[in-house]
Amino acid sequence: MIRVGIVGVRRGSSFFALNHFDGVRVTAICDLQPEALIAAGEAHGIAADMRFADYAAMLDHVDAVVVGTPIEHHAAQSIAALEAGKHVLCEVTAAETSDQCRALVAAAERSAGVYMMAENYCYRRPVVLVREMARQGLFGELYYGEGEYVHNCRALRYHPDGSLTWRGEWRLRHTGVSYPTHSVGPLARIFDDRPVSVACGGSGSVCNPEFKHDDCNLALVRTARGGLWKIRVDNHSLRPHNMAFYQVQGTLGCWESSRGLGDQDVVWLKDRSSDPNRWEPLSALESEFLPAGYLHPPEEALRAGHGGGDWWELADFVAAVRGERPPAVDVHDAVRWTLVGIVSEQSLACGGSALPIEDPAEWRGAAQSAA
Ligand SMILES: NC(=O)c1ccc[n+]([C@@H]2O[C@H](COP(=O)([O-])OP(=O)(O)OC[C@H]3O[C@@H](n4cnc5c(N)ncnc54)[C@H](O)[C@@H]3O)[C@@H](O)[C@H]2O)c1
Numbered sequence: 001m002i003r004v005g006i007v008g009v010r011r012g013s014s015f016f017a018l019n020h021f022d023g024v025r026v027t028a029i030c031d032l033q034p035e036a037l038i039a040a041g042e043a044h045g046i047a048a049d050m051r052f053a054d055y056a057a058m059l060d061h062v063d064a065v066v067v068g069t070p071i072e073h074h075a076a077q078s079i080a081a082l083e084a085g086k087h088v089l090c091e092v093t094a095a096e097t098s099d100q101c102r103a104l105v106a107a108a109e110r111s112a113g114v115y116m117m118a119e120n121y122c123y124r125r126p127v128v129l130v131r132e133m134a135r136q137g138l139f140g141e142l143y144y145g146e147g148e149y150v151h152n153c154r155a156l157r158y159h160p161d162g163s164l165t166w167r168g169e170w171r172l173r174h175t176g177v178s179y180p181t182h183s184v185g186p187l188a189r190i191f192d193d194r195p196v197s198v199a200c201g202g203s204g205s206v207c208n209p210e211f212k213h214d215d216c217n218l219a220l221v222r223t224a225r226g227g228l229w230k231i232r233v234d235n236h237s238l239r240p241h242n243m244a245f246y247q248v249q250g251t252l253g254c255w256e257s258s259r260g261l262g263d264q265d266v267v268w269l270k271d272r273s274s275d276p277n278r279w280e281p282l283s284a285l286e287s288e289f290l291p292a293g294y295l296h297p298p299e300e301a302l303r304a305g306h307g308g309g310d311w312w313e314l315a316d317f318v319a320a321v322r323g324e325r326p327p328a329v330d331v332h333d334a335v336r337w338t339l340v341g342i343v344s345e346q347s348l349a350c351g352g353s354a355l356p357i358e359d360p361a362e363w364r365g366a367a368q369s370a371a
Helices: 013-019 036-044 055-059 071-083 096-108 125-135 167-173 181-191 284-291 299-303 306-321 331-350 360-370
Strands: 004-008 024-030 063-069 087-090 115-116 142-150 195-202 218-223 226-235 244-250 253-256 265-267
Touching: 004 013, 004 055, 004 253, 004 360, 013 024, 013 036, 013 142, 013 299, 024 036, 024 055, 036 195, 055 071, 055 087, 055 244, 055 253, 063 071, 071 087, 071 096, 087 096, 087 306, 096 331, 096 360, 115 331, 125 244, 125 284, 142 181, 167 226, 181 226, 195 253, 195 331, 226 331, 265 284, 299 306
Parallel strands: 004 024, 004 063, 063 087, 087 115, 142 226
Antiparallel strands: 142 244, 195 218, 218 226, 244 253, 253 265
């Protein structure tokens, strides 16, 4: 039996779906708000003595944790669990600062526990399909990609009494594409590539001058294989909810995701399209290229969030904990994708210059040779 504890039981509560996996049970929860503990505990049958305000105390009673707290706690809570030999599934992003990234990588590399970042947008149905098509070469050589996360979060910035929530404070602490992983993660998976530099620009606080943060930030990312990605993160602009957008361009074809306004994902593939000027619906390729699990999902997957993607993320985590396969988003990828945001902030401070993104997989070697 893998005993799981969830810390931060708002977003974290969606991870009670782990109970659907044989041999896995959420047995403990932790939150600073007593009412949140009671609500989640009662809803999910968590024993009263397994509801903790003290995270360290909860760690003694579990084999794995889901970290669903505000971003500023992700690194410290992940590191504490890894140092105690526990497995970690952590919400995005992995850390708030470069120093936290380094400490997290070191802790994960030392630990007997598995670390995985819960980047659920990698599991979206179109992303999984396009990734498989890219793997089979249908797009040829991929050289350009776009990822946008456009989510008006103004309402989430303030408590009813007008004081700032953690999101409001966090946004004011960080400029740049500070929430990049929903955009970068899917592109990294489709391109099978990693970011190596980022240059960032900001719109200024135009439509929302009282909140000192760019309404919209754009980053240009170079990848290790020479690809170019445009990343947009916009949590301020006034517009209807229309969260994620992607496109990729290769030498043999391209994909544009749905804008979510009644349109659909479209592709054009040179070797399969009879008309060079006509997009085809991406869905027409599902039966040929979508992994079987997505084509014929279990009931539980259909009930999970984000179009069933959250289910496959949990399946990957459970398999990694059992040692069946490596974590799907390991600590190196988690930090690579997180660093796009952290370095984009430094780029803005340097007038938008392109700055390098280190590869965390090389940190251990560098530390050892320095020692
Ligand atoms: N992947 C996704 O699609 C997705 C969606 C929503 C949120 N998130 C992520 O989930 C995390 C939480 O977001 P949210 O919307 O649930 O925030 P929230 O503010 O609604 O809830 C955070 C919860 O954590 C608790 N908490 C805060 N500090 C704590 C601490 N030190 N120890 C224990 N509990 C603590 C709070 O009391 C609260 O119950 C964030 O990192 C966010 O980025 C991801």
